[in-house]
Amino acid sequence: MRHTVLMYNPISTSPGKQRLPLSLLAIAAVIEADYDSEIIDGNLITDPAARIIERAAATKAKLLAVTVMPGPQLRQAVGICRQVKAACPDLLILWGGYFPTQHAEVCLRSGYVDLCIEGQGEAPFRKLVDVLHHGGSLEEVPSLWYIDAHGTVRETPRALPVPLDNLPWFPYHRVEMERYAQHSYLGNRCYNHNTSFGCPFACNFCAVVALSKRRWIPESAKRMADVVTYLHDKHGADAVEFHDMDFFVSEERVADFSERIERLKMRWWGLGRVDTLMGYSDTSWEKMRRSGVKMIFMGAESGSDEVLERMNKGGKSGTEQTLAIVERMKKYGIVPELSFVLGNPPDPLSDIEASVNFIRKLKKVNPATELILYIYTxxxxxxxxxxxxxxxxxxxxxxTLDEWANDEWSQFALRRDPATPWFKRTAHRRVRDFEAVINAYYPTVTDLRLQNSRMKTLLQGISGWRYKLGFYAWPYELKALQRVIHYRRPETTGF
Ligand code: B12
Structure with a gap:
């Protein structure tokens, strides 16, 4: 008899914008040969608790595996898991992903999260599922957090990283693929995929470091191309978003992959580092362009080299490199999407000023540059x-998890107005006023409705004097207009 494992992806996005739940597909893949899995996606249904409780009774499942990142996902996970535990006390609840990797003990102390797996999930998850269904001790499961019989929190040693080519393909038949095809600036049927795990750097504002401990484990170019070809041929994909923590670490892999998929005439997006991409040869850039890359997300982080140093960006990061990359990408017609991490302690205002001035320079060099302004959390x-x-x-x-799920801490995770002790109202206002002006003067290219529209001209016309004079305060007229046209900031649908 095949046992069933239930899986739950808490809501993370607005309805109609859902991406494939890659985290759960990755762990479902490693049990597919011997167990059934059912993926319940909070982005697709209104009452996940009722569904989980009903499926637990119907399948007699022993385990509910939940993926949790901070923010809206955590908030829904807290409410739903508490409800499920009350209704099904014997169903073990396991959390994995970014949040439990960073805060396992808080999760276990909640009384309804029984187990946490940290870091790369596949190998520990397979071992845990086998132990729960066929016997064995929790101590044998690597990367696991649990509470022992004496009420002590235990942590087992981290699992060794597993090369992605040694893992099975995602079991796409476990989800309704049709519901995840996105219409976006990239294409009419855009899917998401992940081709590597981790990142070799240790930027000190980034959650990836805890997850991967500076390891980077790639899928081969051949397998990447095979998966993309499958999504294209079988599911009609015309575009792919790569959700890797750092897609571009290996130039050889990216160049090889680009050559392999050129014939598919697809469009794609990925995330990388400025210095890595500056190191790529013109030949590789040309191959990427021909393969359909439309936009590349990069962390510029700050307009101050001193702050970049404090962030431990590493490599050859620097503001000169960022200016150079936006210029270089202009030549290839590939849009740079730059994220900034503003408002750092102890002096948030001075780093905001440095970044505001730097962003103006970037826009002068390449006006198509997209901006995402996060606040340091x-x-x-x-x-x-x-x-x-x-x-x-x-x-x-x-x-406690309840505190994490309150309004204040949910807001913190969104990285727009985190209410940290050093980030005062004046700093918040400065960032959002500047954002209103720059977004009006240079509207995002990812909003399909704004392409070549009269609205775009209107926004630019009204904001022109402010941008030219560098006068950003009280941009009420722009904020009102942006509300009327439902201006979509890139980071509300991105990362
Ligand atoms: C895709 C994604 C999203 C999607 C949602 C995906 C979904 N599940 O539905 C969207 C775009 C909606 C999203 C939104 C947000 N996101 Co997000 N997102 C990502 C992204 C790019 C990829 C995650 C992914 O699917 N990776 C592929 C899978 C295969 O890898 P994985 O998740 O790491 O899973 C592995 C392990 O973690 C583990 N694992 C994961 N889950 C589980 C569960 C179990 C049971 C087990 C055993 C193991 C396990 O095993 C897996 C296989 O090894 C990451 C960054 C990154 N590249 O990792 C950010 C990231 C997770 N997001 C982040 C954040 C903060 C957000 C937001 C809350 C805020 C924001 N704007 O940044 C928003 C919410 C926006 C909103 N509308 O309110 C942060 C989290 C930071 C932190 N402190 O932990 C990240 C790390 C980005 C970053 N670098 O800062 N996000």
Missing amino acids: PVPQENSELYEAAKQLGFKFPE
Whole structure:
């Protein structure tokens, strides 16, 4: 008899914008040969608790595996898991992904999360499922957090990284593929995929470090191309978003992949580092262009080299490199999408000013550059200068899941107005006023409705004087207009 494992992807996005739940597909893949899995996606249904409770009774499942990242996902996961535990006390609830990797103990102390797996999930998950269904001890499961019979929180050693080519393909038949085809600036049927795990760098504002401990484990160019070809041929994909933490670490892999998929005439998007991409040869850029890359997301982070140093960006990062990459990408007609992490402790206003001036320079070099302005929110990391500064200024993470799920901490995770001790109203206003002006003067290319429209001309006309004079305060007219046309900021649908 095949046992069933239930899986739950809490809501993370607005209806109609859902992406394939890759985290769950990745772990479902490693049990597919011997177990059934059912993926319940909170982005597709209104009452996930009722569905989970009903499916637990029908399948007699022993385990509910939940993926959790901070923000809306965590908030829904808290409410739903508490409800499910009350209705099905014998169903073990396992959390994995970004949030439990960083805050496992808080999860276990909730009383309804029984187990957490940290880091790369496939190998520990397979082992855990076998132990639960066929016997064995939890101590044998790597990367696991649990509470032992004496009420002590236990953590087993991290699993060794598993090369992605050694893992099975995602079991796409476990989800309704049709419901995840997205219409976006990339294409009419855009799917998402993930081709590597981790990142070799240790930026101290980034949650990826805890997850992958500076390892980067890629899928081969051949397998990448095979998966993309499958999505194209079988599911009609005309575009792909790659959700890798760093898609571009290996130039050879990207160039090889680009050559392999050129014939498909698809469009794609991925995330990489400025310095890595500056190191790519013209030949590789040309191959990428021909293969259909339309936009590349990169962390510019700051307009101050001193702040970049404090962020431990590593490599050859620097503002000169960022200016050079936007210029280089202009030549290939590929849009640079740059994210900034503003408002760092202890002096948020000075780093905001440096970045505002730098962004103006970037836009002058390449007006198509897209901007995402995040506010620094700490992540737990050892030896992190920024986290240490934050703690000294009174920052402390919540100690219960209920606190994490309240309004204030849910807002924190969105990285727009985190209410950290050093980030005051004046700093918040400065960032959002500047954002209103720059978004009006240079509207995003990802909003299909704004392409060549009269609205775009209107926005630019009204904001022109402000942008030219550098006068950003009180842009009420722009904010009102942006509300009327439902201006879509890139980061509300991105990362
Ligand atoms: C896709 C994605 C989304 C999707 C949602 C996906 C979904 N599940 O429905 C969308 C676009 C909606 C989204 C939104 C947000 N996101 Co997001 N997102 C990502 C992204 C790019 C990829 C995640 C992914 O699918 N990877 C592929 C899979 C295969 O890898 P994985 O998730 O790591 O899973 C592996 C392990 O983690 C583990 N695992 C994961 N889940 C589970 C579960 C179990 C049971 C087990 C055993 C193991 C396990 O095993 C898997 C296989 O090894 C990551 C960055 C990144 N590249 O990782 C950010 C990221 C997770 N997001 C982040 C954030 C903060 C958000 C937001 C909350 C805020 C924001 N704008 O940034 C928003 C919410 C926006 C809103 N509308 O309110 C942050 C989290 C930061 C942190 N402190 O932890 C990240 C890390 C981005 C970043 N670099 O800062 N996101």
